[in-house]
Amino acid sequence: MEKDTKPSGALSRREFITGMTITLAAAGAGVAALSPLSGAEETPSLDAFLQQHYKRLTVAEKKAIFARLEAEIRSTYGVKAAIADPPPMDGVEFAYALNIGRCIGCRKCVYACMQENNQSRDPQIQYIRVLKMKKEGRGIDLQSAVHDYPQNEAADPDYYYMPVQCQQCKNPPCVKVCPVHATWQEPDGIVVIDYNWCIGCRYCEAACPYHARRFNFTRPHIAPEEINPHMAYLSNRPRYMGVMEKCTFCLQRTRVGRYPACAEVCPTGARKFGNLNDPQSEIRKIIENERVYVLKEDLGTVPKFYYVLAK
Amino acid sequence: MQPSAAGSTDKVGWGLLITVPVCVVLAVVFLLTGLKTSGKPVAAKALDPSWYTPRTARGELLKNKSMVGRCFLCHAYWVGPPDPNVVRPRFAHATIRLDHGANNRCYNCHHIYDRSNYTADDGSRIMPSNVVKLCARCHGLKYRDWLNGTHGVRRGKWNARTVFERQTFACTQCHDPHAPRFKFKNFAPPPVWPAKFVRRKAETFEH
Numbered sequence: 001m002e003k004d005t006k007p008s009g010a011l012s013r014r015e016f017i018t019g020m021t022i023t024l025a026a027a028g029a030g031v032a033a034l035s036p037l038s039g040a041e042e043t044p045s046l047d048a049f050l051q052q053h054y055k056r057l058t059v060a061e062k063k064a065i066f067a068r069l070e071a072e073i074r075s076t077y078g079v080k081a082a083i084a085d086p087p088p089m090d091g092v093e094f095a096y097a098l099n100i101g102r103c104i105g106c107r108k109c110v111y112a113c114m115q116e117n118n119q120s121r122d123p124q125i126q127y128i129r130v131l132k133m134k135k136e137g138r139g140i141d142l143q144s145a146v147h148d149y150p151q152n153e154a155a156d157p158d159y160y161y162m163p164v165q166c167q168q169c170k171n172p173p174c175v176k177v178c179p180v181h182a183t184w185q186e187p188d189g190i191v192v193i194d195y196n197w198c199i200g201c202r203y204c205e206a207a208c209p210y211h212a213r214r215f216n217f218t219r220p221h222i223a224p225e226e227i228n229p230h231m232a233y234l235s236n237r238p239r240y241m242g243v244m245e246k247c248t249f250c251l252q253r254t255r256v257g258r259y260p261a262c263a264e265v266c267p268t269g270a271r272k273f274g275n276l277n278d279p280q281s282e283i284r285k286i287i288e289n290e291r292v293y294v295l296k297e298d299l300g301t302v303p304k305f306y307y308v309l310a311k
Numbered sequence: 312m313q314p315s316a317a318g319s320t321d322k323v324g325w326g327l328l329i330t331v332p333v334c335v336v337l338a339v340v341f342l343l344t345g346l347k348t349s350g351k352p353v354a355a356k357a358l359d360p361s362w363y364t365p366r367t368a369r370g371e372l373l374k375n376k377s378m379v380g381r382c383f384l385c386h387a388y389w390v391g392p393p394d395p396n397v398v399r400p401r402f403a404h405a406t407i408r409l410d411h412g413a414n415n416r417c418y419n420c421h422h423i424y425d426r427s428n429y430t431a432d433d434g435s436r437i438m439p440s441n442v443v444k445l446c447a448r449c450h451g452l453k454y455r456d457w458l459n460g461t462h463g464v465r466r467g468k469w470n471a472r473t474v475f476e477r478q479t480f481a482c483t484q485c486h487d488p489h490a491p492r493f494k495f496k497n498f499a500p501p502p503v504w505p506a507k508f509v510r511r512k513a514e515t516f517e518h
Contacts, residue, residue: 018327025334032341092470099461107499111362121358124503151498223357257468257476265365267495269464269480281469282460289459310461311453 053181054194054234066233073231073238077222081229083237086255088188094249095189095276095304096263097286098163100140101311102270105130105154105161109262109271113165116250116261117236118228120220127214127247128165128262135160140293165262166191166212166247167295167303174204174213174246183244188255189276189304190248192234200242209299213246249273276304362499365466382426393423410490420445420488446482457482 011019037043047068057065066083073081110128119125131145135158138144145162154161172191175183182197183204205213219241231237232252239245250260254273258264263271274283283306286292291309294302385403395418398409409415422428428436429445437445447454456462464480471477482488 018324021331022327025331025338029334029338029341032338035342036344097461102462104495106495106497107501108362110502111358111499112365115358115363126502129502148501148504151500154498155493155495226357254469257470259466259469261363264466265363266464267366269462269485272460272465274469278470282465285459286461290456290461308461310456 048196051196053197055184062233069233069237073227077224077227077238079224079227079229081227081231081237083231083233084252085233086252088186088190089255091275091277093189093276093304094168094254095274095283095287095306096168096249096260097272097283097292097306097308099270099272099308099310100160100162101309102268103130103161103163104268104270105132105149105156105159106267107151107154108265108267109163112261112265113247113250115226116228116253117248118220118222118231118238119214119245120216120218120222120239121226122221123218125214125216125220125245127212128163129211131162131164132156132159133162134158162307163262164210164212164295165305166249167210167301167305168247168249170302170304171300173207173209173299173301177203177207179203186234186251190251191246192248192251193244193246194234195237195239195243195245198243200244202244204244209296209301210303213244216241216243216245272308359499361497386426393418395423407489410492411488414449440481442483442488443481446488 045068047065051065052061062085066085069083070081073079107128107130110126110130113119113127114121114125117127119127129147131142131147132149132153133141133145140160140162153159168189168191170189172185175185175191178184179201180197180199182199183191183193185191200215202215205211205215216239220239222238227238228236230252232255235248235251250258250262254260259273260271263273272282272286274281276283278284286308287306292306293309294306296303395416397417398415399405400407400417409417414420418430420429422430422436425436428438429442431437431444432448443454443457453462463482464485465477466480467477486493
């Protein structure tokens with residue numbers, strides 16, 4: 001063996017320094033590349049990160065989670081909120097009827113919904129879109145409808161105003177496409193989202209034929225004095241950045257017997273709400289006695305949101 | 312074996328001259344941009360309470376209302392015999408602007424000898440709490456819709472067990488009976504979305 005040959009497996013000083021320099025530089029670059037995460041708007045705590053799917057939670061776990069969320073809301077918004085979890089009522093299936101012969105397009109339902117459900121004000125998120133279309137000629141022609149008419153064009157007798165929101169389909173395409181089961185249909189027919197389980201892939205937004213789902217592109221911004229403190233886990237608690245949200249028929253209200261906020265605020269009485277399984281309910285009377293249609297019936301989604309043509 | 316090993320260390324050395332400075336520069340760049348993109352809280356715009364406060368349509372135009380109830384306070388004692396043809400009453404009812412289509416006589420609805428009540432088809436009395444029966448004399452289809460629950464405002468509970476849990480609005484709680492056609496106002500503004508998402512093209516589509 002020659003004398004200046006280094007033994008195999010040993011490291012020379014030059015190679016050691018070279019390797020260490022490369023390793024340190026790579027590690028430094030990696031840390032630097034990840035450094036924006038330290039300033040991220042929403043960094044989950046360990047409890048939030050390890051939280052299970054809503055359906056797998058026990059009652060005690062839910063209680064702890066709700067307490068943690070209430071503390072989060074207090075630290076974020078300075079509001080003392082109460083998060084409830086009203087269960088679906090037995091033998092109840094919710095349905096909605098909207099009389100487009102009465103609707104004047106005043107958009108009060110839109111803002112009552114925002115107020116009740118703590119939607120982001122900036123950027124603005126609204127669950128209800130009011131479509132305006134001409135009565136003569138094509139009738140209910142969605143292609144010629146506008147949803148952003150200025151407010152002085154409301155209550156025009158020559159136009160139909162058709163508010164569109166989540167139709168709470170019996171056969172919901174948004175639930176089928178969710179890859180992580182973060183959205184599902186409750187026994188009373190309401191399609192809900194676990195905001196802590198949603199990964200924000202927006203498949204459901206693409207699958208919904210009614211454009212009823214909204215995505216939080218940024219952290220929702222709401223003035224603390226405008227927050228509605230009566231919250232439910234599955235509906236109107238404040239959302240996170242990067243999750244979907246949607247109309248839940250105000251389940252924090254309807255599961256304790258009240259009307260949804262949009263139905264209560266309607267000044268013309270165009271919005272009706274009730275239990276589809278109760279033959280005496282007002283919604284059943286309307287469906288049995290009036291001229292009723294559903295939106296995009298041919299898609300087979302079986303909406304439980306009925307449009308009525310009556311005066 | 313030997314020359315090739317020496318050659319490879321030479322190549323690594325040349326590569327290092329480029330790799331290490333690039334990594335250092337990238338580290339500095341990432342650090343600077345990372346510091347810059349920390350989000351600032353945006354002040355949220357407040358909603359106007361008139362956009363979401365529940366009110367009936369009549370709540371916005373109660374000006375045309377005059378002297379509801381208590382008719383007998385005057386009419387029992389010092390108001391003279393009725394004139395069936397009167398259209399513009401004077402004195403206490405002078406503010407009433409009667410705009411009810413062909414129904415332009417006071418005593419079509421008000422009972423001519425008992426002003427506290429309304430009049431039915433056969434001349435009998437309808438109590439003010441049953442005003443729905445009075446309107447149903449002409450507006451039968453609306454009355455049917457109201458009974459079906461399509462027409463009119465309901466508040467309270469959707470699963471009301473007692474009458475106290477549901478608030479059903481009668482005709483005159485929303486409509487002004489002297490000028491029943493609504494003059495709506497107080498509308499809420501359109502959504503504010505980023506301009507690139509707003510399509511105005513459909514509006515010009517054969518309207």
